[in-house]
Amino acid sequence: MSAATRPLDLPEGRKARARGRLQLLLILLVTVGPMILATSMYKMQFWVPEGRSFHGVMIGNGQSRGDLGITAQDQRWQLLVSAPAGCAEDCQQLVYLARQIQIGLGRDASRASHALASAQPLTGDYQAVLGREYPQLQRYPLDLPRYQQTVSEPGPQLWIVDPHGNLVLRYDAKVKGKHVLDDLRHLLKLSNIG
Structure with missing residues (x-):
């Protein structure tokens, strides 16, 4: 059997699935993470800037x-x-x-x-x-x-x-x-x- 037709052996398949899960987790973290952080900052009042952009x-x-x-x-x-x-x-x-x-x-x-x-x-x-x-x-x-x-x-x-x-x-x-x-x-x- 040639290497091109041989099915993926078990360790390489697990690595590919693990890499796919990691990519999915990173995508979710990049999209949902800022919303969670902003909501937490608002609710818990941390890292709120003291300055303001208006003068009156x-x-x-x-x-x-x-x-x-x-x-x-x-x-x-x-x-x-x-x-x-x-x-x-x-x-x-x-x-x-x-x-x-x-x-x-x-x-x-x-x-x-x-x-x-x-x-x-x-x-x-x-x-x-x-x-x-x-x-x-x-x-x-x-x-x-x-x-x-x-x-x-x-x-x-x-x-x-x-x-x-x-x-x-x-x-x-x-x-x-x-x-x-x-x-x-x-x-x-x-x-x-x-």
Whole structure:
């Protein structure tokens, strides 16, 4: 009998089956292993990174623009400045910053808007400035008691609001425009809405 027609002898057959099982086990480990590891990391809270990729305060409790006392309908991302005590210098700086951030979005600028919600009437001079220099700025009244139930921080705030009206991130008056722009660009990149 020639070597080509001779059946596999027993030790070589076992080696081939063992090699096949090992390959199957490795394939399963490569495909299912990462899912098991990720689930374990989430459930047991190990190897969770301490850093974060956003600069503002994340609003993750399902609050909406309406919870701030603002009734508005805008189907785009919005840079919203809230002014619970009138729009003084720090508020005016945030309004300017919101417009600059929208312009800084470049080709995505049409996906966002900027707005001001004030609890008190604006001064005549500032209203004239807004009319002249901020023609696209949306203005809303702010329901102060409702706002104070939701926000404990004093002073004006800058909010990123998604197209469904959900609050996403909040910044105080000391925020750097680059940080907000980076956060908004990241959100627009990840989002298919607005």
